[in-house]
Amino acid sequence: MTGNSLLSVEDVTVNLPTPRGNLRAVDHVDLTVGAGRTLGVVGESGCGKTMLSRAILQLLPKKAKLSGRVMFDGQDLLKLSPEKLRQLRGRSLAVVFQDPMTSLNPVLTIGTQLIETLQEHLELDDAAATRRSVELLAAVGIPAPEQRLAQYPHQLSGGMRQRVAIAIALSCEPKLLIADEPTTALDVTIQAQILDLLAREQRRRHMAMIIITHDLGVVAGRTDEVAVMYAGRVVERAPTPDLFKKMRMPYTEALLAALPRLDAAPHTPLPAISGRPPDPTRPLRGCSFSPRCRYALARCQAEKPALEAAETSAHTFACFHPIETRADANA
Amino acid sequence: MAFFVARRLLYLVPVLIAVSLLTFSIASLLPGDLAYTILGDQATPENVAALRADMGLDQPIWWRYLSWLGGVLQGDFGRSFRTGQTVLQAVGERLPVSIELMLLAQLGALGIGVPLAIICAARSGGPFDRFMTGTAFGMLSVPTFLSAILLIYFFAVELRWLPATGYVPFGEDPAANLRFMVLPALTLALAEWPSIMRVLRSDMIATLQEDYISLAKAKGLKASRILFVHALKPSSLTLVTITGINIGRLIGGAVIVETVFALPGIGRLLIGAILTRDLIILQGVVLLVGAGFVIMNFIVDLLYAVLDPRIRHGHA
Numbered sequence: 162m163t164g165n166s167l168l169s170v171e172d173v174t175v176n177l178p179t180p181r182g183n184l185r186a187v188d189h190v191d192l193t194v195g196a197g198r199t200l201g202v203v204g205e206s207g208c209g210k211t212m213l214s215r216a217i218l219q220l221l222p223k224k225a226k227l228s229g230r231v232m233f234d235g236q237d238l239l240k241l242s243p244e245k246l247r248q249l250r251g252r253s254l255a256v257v258f259q260d261p262m263t264s265l266n267p268v269l270t271i272g273t274q275l276i277e278t279l280q281e282h283l284e285l286d287d288a289a290a291t292r293r294s295v296e297l298l299a300a301v302g303i304p305a306p307e308q309r310l311a312q313y314p315h316q317l318s319g320g321m322r323q324r325v326a327i328a329i330a331l332s333c334e335p336k337l338l339i340a341d342e343p344t345t346a347l348d349v350t351i352q353a354q355i356l357d358l359l360a361r362e363q364r365r366r367h368m369a370m371i372i373i374t375h376d377l378g379v380v381a382g383r384t385d386e387v388a389v390m391y392a393g394r395v396v397e398r399a400p401t402p403d404l405f406k407k408m409r410m411p412y413t414e415a416l417l418a419a420l421p422r423l424d425a426a427p428h429t430p431l432p433a434i435s436g437r438p439p440d441p442t443r444p445l446r447g448c449s450f451s452p453r454c455r456y457a458l459a460r461c462q463a464e465k466p467a468l469e470a471a472e473t474s475a476h477t478f479a480c481f482h483p484i485e486t487r488a489d490a491n492a
Numbered sequence: 493m494a495f496f497v498a499r500r501l502l503y504l505v506p507v508l509i510a511v512s513l514l515t516f517s518i519a520s521l522l523p524g525d526l527a528y529t530i531l532g533d534q535a536t537p538e539n540v541a542a543l544r545a546d547m548g549l550d551q552p553i554w555w556r557y558l559s560w561l562g563g564v565l566q567g568d569f570g571r572s573f574r575t576g577q578t579v580l581q582a583v584g585e586r587l588p589v590s591i592e593l594m595l596l597a598q599l600g601a602l603g604i605g606v607p608l609a610i611i612c613a614a615r616s617g618g619p620f621d622r623f624m625t626g627t628a629f630g631m632l633s634v635p636t637f638l639s640a641i642l643l644i645y646f647f648a649v650e651l652r653w654l655p656a657t658g659y660v661p662f663g664e665d666p667a668a669n670l671r672f673m674v675l676p677a678l679t680l681a682l683a684e685w686p687s688i689m690r691v692l693r694s695d696m697i698a699t700l701q702e703d704y705i706s707l708a709k710a711k712g713l714k715a716s717r718i719l720f721v722h723a724l725k726p727s728s729l730t731l732v733t734i735t736g737i738n739i740g741r742l743i744g745g746a747v748i749v750e751t752v753f754a755l756p757g758i759g760r761l762l763i764g765a766i767l768t769r770d771l772i773i774l775q776g777v778v779l780l781v782g783a784g785f786v787i788m789n790f791i792v793d794l795l796y797a798v799l800d801p802r803i804r805h806g807h808a
Contacts, residue, residue: 218710220706220709220710247712247713247714249712250709250710250711250712251710251711251712251713252712255710260703263702263703263704264704264706264707265704266704266707266708267704267726267801267802268725268726268799268800269722277711277713277717281712281713281714281717313802315802326707
């Protein structure tokens with residue numbers, strides 16, 4: 162499984178003690194990302210996708226308990242010394258957070274926040290670091306980059322701030338960029354621009370990328386592979402074209418159906434997924450989606466389906482009653 | 493920024509007028525006639541009436557306030573009827589003592605409180621944090637006269653390292669001056685560091701939960717840079733407020749500490765004026781101290797703008 166992959170998440174489980182009991186945020190997740198490849202992690206709020214990204218970055222809350230292995234570039238991140246980990250973060254492993262309104266320090270200038278990252282990891286004097294910062298800001302599409310260095314985050318719009326956050330993430334040419342809902346907090350008109358920027362820089366720099374999102378529309382056409390998460394587990398995983406051609410897991414189907422469509426008749430009600438995700442402090446015995454699944458049968462409530470391969474080994478899903486492919490249905 | 497300063501300065505005017513009005517009325521509403529106090533038991537009604545006319549005490553109160561305020565605006569705060577010293581002379585003699593004490597006390601309190609707060613916040617919930625939080629709470633409840641007496645007992649009586657009481661002006665002998673100042677300043681610092689530490693610690697713990705601190709960690713910055721550059725500045729607004737209030741309060745002298753250590757500061761001047769019913773001195777000192785307090789708050793407001801660019805640019 163490790164082979165030539167850059168990142169491999171092996172059997173990672175995150176438990177969070179809460180006043181209401183233990184919360185299993187991530188439940189035995191396996192994922193791999195090859196060098197230069199893009200993985201989309203999709204799921205609704207609370208499915209554990211952000212906790213998974215924090216587990217990879219080792220930025221979990223102090224009381225969280227993490228087990229499993231996170232192999233990155235041949236090293237187990239969970240076993241690295243704090244100092245080794247610090248040298249890795251920002252250098253070869255970078256992140257863009259969801260909300261650019263809160264992820265930049267309000268009392269430091271854009272220039273300080275960029276230059277400090279560069280100087281922490283690369284041997285650059287002030288002049289070289291400043292020059293590099295201007296180049297980075299220009300590369301992420303910020304007009305008048307020289308003037309921006311002296312500005313504070315609140316003087317920039319949300320989209321511009323996210324571009325700054327991306328420039329910071331790209332600053333040391335990371336091997337892997339984790340974008341955690343990078344467009345959720347932005348205006349719809351800006352979202353596509355930011356996603357295209359990420360895709361363009363990813364190709365140009367040959368870096369691997371994980372896009373975490375609740376929106377299947379974001380990963381379509383922008384990723385090589387998609388993992389769908391539900392209640393802390395990966396429930397379906399496939400190369401992106403395969404997933405959209407013939408999704409097997411009813412949850413993935415429901416997630417796609419919940420996307421607003423341009424070709425729908427006006428005033429068509431948006432099909433929402435009825436019910437709510439299960440309480441993560443009280444694990445279900447069977448399939449965690451079964452209470453909301455319209456195909457669920459008795460076995461779904463009694464037994465947990467394993468993540469198993471379909472006809473192509475790259476497409477795996479955890480379901481006893483997978484959806485028949487459209488091709489099958491038509492035949 | 494210039495606009496911000498100008499607007500803030502404008503706010504000062506009504507506040508200072510209110511302070512002067514309150515000061516004047518408190519002194520005027522005290523029971524007893526000043527003329528009798530000055531002339532003593534043997535005064536004849538004629539003498540009293542003459543003195544009252546001389547001092548303007550027979551005028552209506554609003555007239556007395558306006559003429560006093562008029563004098564104040566021209567720099568004439570009046571003079572003591574006992575010593576004949578003007579208010580400005582009396583304050584000018586005492587103020588350096590109180591200001592030196594205040595500065596040393598603040599340096600001590602910040603020097604103890606700030607590092608402890610940062611260490612506690614960085615390891616919040618740990619054994620050191622719990623120990624220091626408990627200690628701070630205990631120290632908060634120790635009155636200054638007690639810690640003053642304990643310090644005198646250990647450092648002056650038992651160890652004989654430092655003088656117990658007395659004062660030498662800084663200009664005469666700086667070394668001796670500082671020796672006299674150590675214990676009083678330490679007494680005040682011991683009373684103030686707990687509040688500084690508690691406030692900064694809790695603000696800093698809140699700041700450390702922010703997204704931008706997670707990002708700073710994800711950028712691979714060193715822990716010291718995250719604490720001192722990314723977390724300390726946005727966490728220090730309440731700290732600045734507390735320090736400003738402490739400074740403002742101590743401009744008016746530390747009555748108990750100045751009394752215990754026999755320092756000739758503003759606090760002792762004020763106490764003396766109250767005990768001898770020297771209303772002119774009392775009025776003048778309270779007004780000056782009040783003005784000092786108001787100006788200190790103004791400086792705190794300016795510091796907010798220095799610390800947080802959003803305030804500077806009018807975004808918050």
